Amino acid sequence: MAAHGGFHDENEKLHRLASLDKSRIPADGGADFNRLIFADSPYLLQHAENPVDWFQWGEEAFAKARAEDKPIFLSIGYATCHWCHVMAHESFEDREVAKALNDSFVAIKVDREERPDIDDQFMAVAQMISGSGGWPLNVLLTPDKKPFFAATYLPKERRMGVPGIIDLLERISRFWQRERDKVEESCSTIMASLERLNRTEPAYAGGELEEAAFNQLAAMYDDDWGGFGQAPKFPMPHYISFLLRCWKAGRPEALQMAEHTLTRMRQGGIYDQLGFGIHRYSVDRQWLVPHFEKMLYDQALVAIAFAEAFQATGKNYYREVVREILNYCLVEMTGIDGGFCSAQDADTEGQxxxxxxxAAAEVKEVLGEEAARLFCRLFDITEKGNFEGKNILHLPVSIASFADREGLIAESFKGELIKWRAKLLTVRQKRVRPLRDAKVLTAWNGLLIAALAKGYGVTGDETYLRAAESAVTIILEKLQTKEGRLSRSYHLGQAKIPAFLEDYAFLGWGLLELYQVSLHQGYLFQALRLARDMIRLFSAPGGGFYDNGMDAEEVLIRQKNAYDGAMPSGNSIAAMNLLRLGKILKDDSLETAGEHGVGAFLGNALQQPAGYLQLIMAHDYQHAEKIEITLAGAREGAEIRALLATVNRHFIAGLVLRHAEDGDAGAGTMEAPAVGAAAYICASGACRPPVTTADELESLLVELE
Structure with missing residues (x-):
């Protein structure tokens, strides 16, 4: 197997590896590759030319480990992970490291995005062992998959307090051979701790849960820079969604916190000021220096947060940011085979x-001296730079404030800025482009479908509606078996891995949002079908759902979890979907399943409210006063479209929206006028007379707010 070091265009490398005729390559990869050459995951293909004798996760690797009595070296990462690249170049491309691994271990590579079940469980192990986690995640296992050691980034030789991988592998190999009883003892302790982590605590909670969660967020809130905590600082868009619901419930300070955070993020270096879209996180408190990768789920969830901010405030600024993020996704993240790609890398050419x-000189060369002077002052571009001698573009003040300070007409200046951005983007596009991980994940596409639907709802731009509908079609055609079982991942023409809870829940969310902006009955019924399949495949005793289906592999234990990470938990979104579907369809059984899903984790949420905000939002929806809006009339008629657009411009936390034909049989009493459409609203224990115009509906909604 040949090691191929150096830096190059990762997109070209993956294309080359994916295009090879593999029918002539031996099963072990031969002299030039390892077994990962037969993978279709971009992350695994990145390691196909390593001298390490990598296996994919599966029985072949475990059988070899059992037969040779070797521990397993499990390495988990993803294609756009910066430190995964660093470790690959320093360690996995090195022949000495490869020899140490190949001689004494069975090495397995896993793409965490394809197998969140494997990643979640071993990340929990890493956090138990070391108190922290991250990627690359490297775990030592017995041949029966029991973990006994975990670490993250490992250089070849010890550096800055981080142990060198060769020395570590030698010590672990001796430990495995000479002190097997201690290995087994460590495994038993870890497995017992993992079982305890998996316990849920049902409880009853009232309004004190929402109050405790708000107080916890307020304590973490950064008054100066927005966001929560110090550094690193993540977008955490579900925090914003929760704060907007707190504001709606009577806490004006919650809106200030949400708006300040959104504005600071949009003006910071964490936001791509030229091409738009948001980077993964900021390494500093000020949102200036990002970790430059862009994840599809961040784009979706941040766009939803900005859309809800527009609905809450009516400020066009937030709606324009929604457009920016969604347009970025349509341009940069739409895959060749349809669907949306997973991520863009932080690195190019090894940097x-x-x-x-x-550099300031580059901007001057592209824009000319006078335009560059203004542009550099606006985005704080200096000769010295703010990151390794160059500049991360950011906005110390808003564009409107800058124009006012410079004595410029704001609208004219914004027009010039659009032209300058276009010129700089043209130049930027000629650079070596970051790797794009082109695999399509059902869950993350579900989130973007929800965001595109929200985007259409607040902008009326049918481009977003068509993109969402197209993504649904792709998933149902390419990521679903003939029997209707969803798959997790699609890449290089292959759909594989049975979908997890989050895939069903997030796609269900997207379908419900599509129904809410289109009233197309098909999306509602697809959401209902997924919900019933989800109940059948994932239901857990005592309420809630397991993360993996009854027909899927059980890695260590069958996890049941509602803790939010960078994305909201599958359990919380599943519960919200069931509550919404139950209300729309007036189906008590669905509502009850949603209520049990919330109740199963309330004890956990009471202990750590800020970690369960999405569950708390479902709990709030369950108990909050509902505003039920039933629209009657032809689904495609201009009149009903106008009424629907009016509803979708408002932030209504307890909204139940349906077409008259989609509720129970009693909905037949809600009839459209002979010509046009009508909106029937029931709220605060009373039903109002129907209204037939957008203006009448607007007035009624304002009154109810």
Missing amino acids: EGKFYLW
Whole structure:
């Protein structure tokens, strides 16, 4: 097997490896590759030319470990992970490291995005062992998959307090051979701790749960820079969604916290000021220096947060950011085979952020001296730079404030800025582009479908509606078996891995949002079908759902979890979907399943409210006063479209929206006028007379708010 070091265009490398005729390559990869050459995951293909004798996760690797009595070296990462690249170049491309691994271990590579079940369980192990986690995640296992050691980034030789991988592998190999009883003892302790982590605590909670969660967020809130905590600082868009619901419930300070955070993020270096879209996180408190990778789920969830901010405030600024993020996704993240790609890398040519950075001289060369002077002052571009001698573009003040300070007409200046951005983007596009992980994940596409639907709802731009509908079609055609079982991942023409709870829940969310902006009955019924399949495949005793289906592999234990990470938990979104579906369809059994899903985790949420915000939002929806709006009339008629657009411009936390034909039989009493459409609203224990115009509906909604 040949090691191929150096830096190059990762997109070209993956294309080359994916295009090879593999029918002539031996099963072990032969002299030039390892077994990962037969993978279709971009992350695994990145390691196909390592001298390490990698296996994919599966029985072949475990059988070899049992037969040779070797521990397993499990390495988990993803294609756009910066430190995964660093470790690959320093360690996995090195022949000494490869020899140490190949001689004494069975090495397995896993793409965490394809197998969140494997990643979640071993990340929990890493956090138990070391108190922290991250990627690359490297775990030592017995041949029966029991973990006994975990670490993250490992250089070849010891550096800055991080142990060198060769020395570590030698010590672990001796430990395995000479002190097997201690290995087994460690495994038993870890497995017992993992079982305890998996316990849920049902409880009853009232309004004190929402209050405790708000107080916890307020204590973490950064008054100066927005966001929560110090550094690193993540977008955490579900925090914003929760704060908007707190504001709606009577806490004006919650809206200030949400708006300040959104504005600071949009103006910061964490936001791509030229091409738009948001980077993964900021390494500093000020949102200036990002970790430059862009994840599809961040784009979706942040766009939803900005859309809800527009609905809450009516400020066009937030709606324009929704457009920016969604347009970025349509341009950069739409896959060749349809669906949306997973991520863009932080690195190009071996340097993090190189694609996004600018020198002052480069800007001057592209824009000319006078325009560059203004542009550099606006985005704080200096000769010295703010990141490794170059500049991360950011906005110390808003564009409107800058124009006012410079004595410029704001609208004219914004027009010039659009032209300058276009010129700089043209130049940037000629650079070596970051790797795009082109695999389509059902869950993350579900989130973007929800965001596109929200985007259509607040902008009326049918481009977003068509993109969402197209993504649904792709998933149902390419990521679903003939029997209707969803798959997790699609890449290089192959759909594989039975979908997990989050895939069903997030796609269900997207379908419900599509129904809410289109009233197309098909999306509602697809959401209902997924919900019933989800109940059948994932239901857990005592309420809630397991993360993996009854027909899927059980890695260590069958996890049941509602803790939010960078994305909301599958259990919380599943519960919300069931509550919404139950209300729309007036189906008590669905509502009851949703209520049990919330109740199963309330004890956990009471202990750590800020970690369960999405569950708390479902709990709030369950108990909050509902505003039920039933629209009657032809689904495609201009009149009903106008009424629907009016509803979708408002932030209504307890909204139940349906077409008259989609509720129970009693909905037949809600009839449209002979010509046009009508909206029937029931709220605060009373039903109002129907209204037939958008203006009448607007007035009624304002009154109810």
